[in-house]
Amino acid sequence: MKPIQVGLLGFGTVGSGVAKVLARNAEEIGRRAGRAIEVKRVAVRNIVKARAVAPAAVVEGLAFGNDFHAVVDDPEISIICELIGGTTLAKELVLRAIANGKHVVTANKALLALHGNEIFAAAQARGVTVAFEAAVAGGIPIIKALREGLTANRIEWIAGIINGTSNFILTEMRDKGAAFADVLAEAQQLGYAEADPTFDIEGHDAAHKLTILSALAFGIPMQFDKAYLEGISRLTQEDIAYAEQLGYRIKLLGITRRKANGVELRVHPTLIPAKRIIANVDGVMNAVVVQGDAVGQTLYCGRGAGSEPTASAVVADLVDVTRLLTADPEHRVPHLAFQPDRLVDLPILPIDAVETSYYLRLKAHDKAGVMADVTRILADADISIDAMMQKEPAEGVKVVDIIILTHIALERRVDEAIARIEGLATIAGSVTKLRLENLDK
């Protein structure tokens, strides 16, 4: 089947990420979508600058041009990916793509919060889809969760950390006891905050996203102009410290809640109990909590910004539309995520071929030499030790607990080493083995 042709509008952080992910994961994405997805044309303001954003291998196959309208009018293109931002040219191009009968994928929260009602009505009338998973919380599939995953529920409220810049600043203020202005300067240096940070730190960006979530949760039109905004720039170190002493953390939350007489729609610094999971979502991470009457609370957490996390959501939308244009409706989404004729036969590894870290607990007779024996056995088996703890035995007890954490090792070697350790005369009984995962990659 002929590949789906995509037109990219914009090739900055997100646009180049989309091209990278589509190139790197082409095979995997094709197995899922049932069809290849190809970027036919890219429209940018500055071609030289755009070409410098991504590696040569990604850029060389792409047809760059300056004419945004020509891409939107190209009859061979089925999906327009709007990634230029802003609400003027972006709006014009999105409406023109819709009028041309093309599906649209956009990451533009401002555009949707301000003009979504008009755009969706046009798409509805023209029989096309406007997909926007990337518009809220980057790579977290929260739009899909709300539109499809939680449809059984009467949604009661949503609360979210949906601006990574603010969350980074608040986390640093708390961790380092630093003042707002100092942390902002640091965030700007790290590229987490713009030169003009107003949009992020005064809650505008979060309010755009919250407006979209609120509409999806309650079935109401977008009403960004009614949102209440309060940023983090006035927060002081002393309030953060006092909140901490009282058992709370301060986060910039977007909150939308259904009440008998209407809907709350507000973004402001908020004290939350420190023991809540969302209170522990730090740095540039985003998280959204949804309260539904049947499911209770569900929480979604991940990177809310950045090149590839945002591209992850854009490409998921591209796959969604591709599946729609490719398969029978009842087989749009394959049962096992990949097309049934494209499953692979990767073997399941036996447990002794697993590589991970280990926790070992030994009971040793408190005799000189036992540690030397044990560490020699581990060294012989190429198992390196990350940490070791010895618990002094209680008065009169002859057996001491030794706990060893290993670095990553092959389970078969660990088992062999354990057998040798258990054979030592200085070791009592059997060794307790538990697996340990750092989950950091």
Place this chain on the structure above:
Amino acid sequence: MKPIQVGLLGFGTVGSGVAKVLARNAEEIGRRAGRAIEVKRVAVRNIVKARAVAPAAVVEGLAFGNDFHAVVDDPEISIICELIGGTTLAKELVLRAIANGKHVVTANKALLALHGNEIFAAAQARGVTVAFEAAVAGGIPIIKALREGLTANRIEWIAGIINGTSNFILTEMRDKGAAFADVLAEAQQLGYAEADPTFDIEGHDAAHKLTILSALAFGIPMQFDKAYLEGISRLTQEDIAYAEQLGYRIKLLGITRRKANGVELRVHPTLIPAKRIIANVDGVMNAVVVQGDAVGQTLYCGRGAGSEPTASAVVADLVDVTRLLTADPEHRVPHLAFQPDRLVDLPILPIDAVETSYYLRLKAHDKAGVMADVTRILADADISIDAMMQKEPAEGVKVVDIIILTHIALERRVDEAIARIEGLATIAGSVTKLRLENLDK
């Protein structure tokens, strides 16, 4: 449009939950699905027992019967909801429903882990869908996230707390320092563990779910027989305590990871760094972490079992199929989750009509009577105090910080009270007001 007719097989915890949620949220669900969803028939083994499970208002409109096959053969029924569990009769009925051209929604992880390959092939050949969001992690839409939300990614690994019973037991062992056997007995009393708990505590249930997640992540057939299982029954209090001292928590994790030579598929107690969010998912909650190459880590957390959380996922699948049978493919999922002609005009409330709790910081001249004045003003405004903290001033400083946390109050009243407090001669400067959310309902 005529309502979609559903046949329910089974009316236990989950089946009755589905009936309750469909009844309670009929209006909201219809606005989302574009069509009403109606339970036409319910097949159960014991009608008297089944009728006693749900409130009279839910049960009275339902047609109960004993003949499972008759429901599956009913030509007016479009979707069969298999909620009887087990792998013998359930398998026969699901395959028969597929042969009859009906879509199937099931919560049966054992059935899919053991016979999914055969069932999905049959569905594919017959042109119907078998939906199974409820089979893994209850109300958390993790199947949808993997099949649709994360399609851009090469999935590297998944790690999940996907058995609530085990997580409850481990949480209690840690919090109370109690032995496994004692906590198991408590869990059985609370209804969190079965009389025969083997299935949950020895990892079978988690391995069924992990087998499904692994197939979805890597595009491989279901291979439950190759999964490695190790339960929590041998875990001792001392290992939990030692792990804690070393900065780790022990969780029963299901882990599946892609390696160069195959796929790891294993369920076992696992040490995880205590600062990881998933290490802090306690009690009966479930959580799944997915590592994708583009998005990085995303985490999904919520209730993994129970009547309505599981029903939430079953009904979401019913809505998915209903949308498929109702709308044009490109408008299957409405842009704003609800059908465009079924949006409502709930007003957005102004900020002074919001009700929440508040953090107030006052700077008071350290004079007798200031606390009495402030508390009287709050009492007059019907604002009750949850906590109060007074910071003794440093040597030579005349102004003392007073922090007040209020119970839930109307913002307008809080603002009025603040104006009165700021008018007191004993108060210096303006009052700092922050909002506080407990997020507990």
